[in-house]
Amino acid sequence: MKEKLLALLKLKEARMQELETKNKEAKDVVELRSINNEIKEINRDIAELRGMIEEIEETELNNETNIEKREQENIEEKRNALPVGGFNPLATYTKPDEERAEIEKKYEQRGQTLKDGKAVKFSTDEMPTFRAVSLGSGKLVNEDKYSRDINKTFNEVSGLIDKVHAVPLQGGESYSKAFEKSSGEGDYTTEDGEYHDADPEFDYVSIGKAKITAYTEITDEAKKLPNIQYQTLVRNSIEKSLRKKITKQIVLGAGGSNAITGIFNAPAKVIPVGDGEEVEISEIDKDTLDKIVFGYGGDEDVEGDAYLILNKLDLAKFAAIRGTDDKKLYKIELNGNTGTISSDDSFKVPFIINSGCPALSSTKTAADTLCMAYGKLEGYEMPVFSDIEVEESRDYKFKTGQIAYRGSVWIGGNVAMYKGFVRVKKITA
Known part of the structure; x- marks a missing residue:
């Protein structure tokens, strides 16, 4: 099943490459619209295929953990039960299936390569849109004299990165995305008059690549880990x-050279700047959610499937708003980094917390600051131009027994949907 999905994914990605080339060369409006529609469908198919493959891989890895545990227990039982000079229990060891063995061999070699001080690459196929993947037992060390678990800190990564539209473009230099600004409108014409022009209006954004790097240090005690767990810890x-x-x-x-373009700094041709283009709020109150929702989208629809991106402090402010009966006005449903905001007599709005958003409710946030964004997350394009490359060094922290690692990835980002987001600006009361 997995092989068929991977083969289909490869075909879809190849077709995507063809369409991107045609998209740049297309001059006819009808052809451009047809290409864009197909690109949208293929992007949806690719996302679904990657999700299915990820679920299969996660199941395989979970099964791997259970198999390893059972196999080790069986070996120990047989070893304890054997008399001196008995046969080798490993001779009756049940080998894992070919695919699991291949994955194990790959991670084993990668862990050894890291220990040898050489650079390795982590494919984004293993980590779709950089989602974390658990391998093996998840234990830091295996010997009894060490603690077997790491106490994790609180989550420091907003789930926003997993919900925008990631596009795999390994080896690419830039990425152009066309978008429709408006459709044409008919008009009255006399019997022998010329037909009214009703051409749709298109534009595009060009997304360059930026290098994102990270540096970390790990105690050299981690070198005692088995290779698979070691490469997972580093990754x-x-x-x-x-x-x-x-x-x-x-x-x-901020956008520009070697920088991702964020929603707050999207080009004016994608998110116009001017009167009525931003929702202006002095404080969060009973009408705030209505202003944001009805301030987004075109004149004919109240758009669904949109997310409110905000600071945790502003979410707390929504939760604190009281009605005339002193009861909480907004109902907050939490699911870690995401959830919904609603009230008994109104609509339900999905939200996602991102600490990059300044808190509108904070007195430290100055007027005219953009604080929130509301819109369709698939309207933000995030092309991934490379795998993640990781290198190790033992020189810098040799005296203190630390191993240093640095990792890098080439990535881009920009809003690629006309008025795909409405931004919320703080103003003075």
Whole structure:
């Protein structure tokens, strides 16, 4: 099943490359619209295929952990039960299936390569849009004299990075995305008059690549880990640091050379700046959610499937708003980094916390500061131009027994949907 999905994914990605080339060369409006529609469908298919493959891989890895545990227990039982000079229990060891053995061999070699002080690459196929993947037992060390678990800190990575539209473009230099600004409108015409022009209006954004790097240090005691767990420890440490930076830049990125363009700094041709283009709020109150929701989208629809991106302090302010009966006005449903805001007599709005957003409710946030964004997350394009490359060094912290690692990835980002987000600006009361 997995092989078929991978083969189909490869075909979809190849077709995507063809369409991107045609998209740049297309001059006819009808052809451009047809290409864009197909690109949208293929992007949706690719996302679904990657999700299915990820679920299969996660199941395989979970099964791997259970198999390893059972196999080790069986070996120990047989070894304890054997008389001196008995047969080798490893001779009856049940080998894992070919695919699992291949994965194990790959990670074993990678862990050894890291220990040898050489650079390795972590494919984004293993970590779709940099999602963390658990391998093996997840234990830091295996010997009884060491603690077997790491106490994790609180989550420091906004889930926004997992919800925007990631596009795999390994080896690419830039990425152009066309978008529709408006459709044409008919008009009255006399019997022998010319037909009214009703051409749709298109534009595009060009997304260059930026280099994101991360540096971390790990105690040399970690070298005692088996190779598979060791490469996983290194990968997770670097990956988390890269994700932490990128997910904030999706909101705050300044754009330009070697920088991601964030929602707050999107080009004016994608998110216009002017009267009525931003929702202006002095404080969060009973009408704030209505202003944001109805301030987004076109004149004909109240758009669904949109997320409110905000600071945790502003979410707390929503939760604290009281009605005339002194009861909480907004109902907050929490699911870690995401959830919904609603009230008994109104709509339900999905939200996602991102600490890159300045808190509108904070007195330290100055007037005219953009604080929130509301819109369709698939309207933000995040092309991934490379795998994650990781190198180790033992020189810098040799005296203190630390191993240094540095990792890098080439990535881009920009809003690629016309008025795909409405931004919320703080103003003075």
